[in-house]
Amino acid sequence: NAGVTQTPKFRVLKTGQSMTLLCAQDMNHEYMYWYRQDPGMGLRLIHYSVGEGTTAKGEVPDGYNVSRLKKQNFLLGLESAAPSQTSVYFCASSYIYSGQASYEQYFGPGTRLTVT
Amino acid sequence: GEDVEQSLFLSVREGDSSVINCTYTDSSSTYLYWYKQEPGAGLQLLTYIFSNMDMKQDQRLTVLLNKKDKHLSLRIADTQTGDSAIYFCAESMSSSASKIIFGSGTRLSIRP
DSSP states (O other), X not given: OXXXXXXXSEEEEOTTOOEEEEEEESSOOSEEEEEEEOTTSOOEEEEEEEETXXXXXXXXXXXXXXXXXXXTEEEEEESSOOGGGOEEEEEEEEOEEXXXXXXXXXXXXXXXEXXX | XXXXXXXXXXXXXTTSOEEEEEEEOOXXXXXXXXXXXXXXXXXXXXXXXXXXXXXXXXXXXXXXXXXXXXXXXXXESSOOGGGOEEEEEEEEOTTOTTOOEEOOOEEEEEEO
């Protein structure tokens, strides 16, 4: 199993450009998450999904959109990139345990995004 | 609001014990975690403790939980160079997929 993979690993955008980050997991997990990691701060949740076709806002959703058309994929979109979105983006997934999200999240290797 | 705080850096000599500390504010936390992030990689769950436990030991790792002071610590015995990483403390309530709160991470460096 590849686990959680993210594409691309690095990207540089100009202000106003758009892009989509792809997350894929092959563990048949129901839950998927997008986080951003900034220096000196913990991971902050952008959006998450509790199943195919569903998404929900996290702590810092503004400026991002997501889609979960297939269970194994979770896409994060930036419609008009801003320098404040320079960050490392992590995708994670988790399975259902006793009807709820399990306590363990499995993380991808991250995407480093720079917006100039 | 909920918050998880930890110091940013820790340097220890190889072979010594490392103790990474964390404080949290949400008294309703059910799970408390330690995640490890190696350079260029995503976070990996290292260990966890339920809020109804005081201590958990797993090989070289010992987790201590002081619920009264809302203080969590991770002790790594016989620290090795492979333990160099960023360690994140995190808390959650079991009922919500969206409510894992991460600390800012402690960078552990090992001196020879």
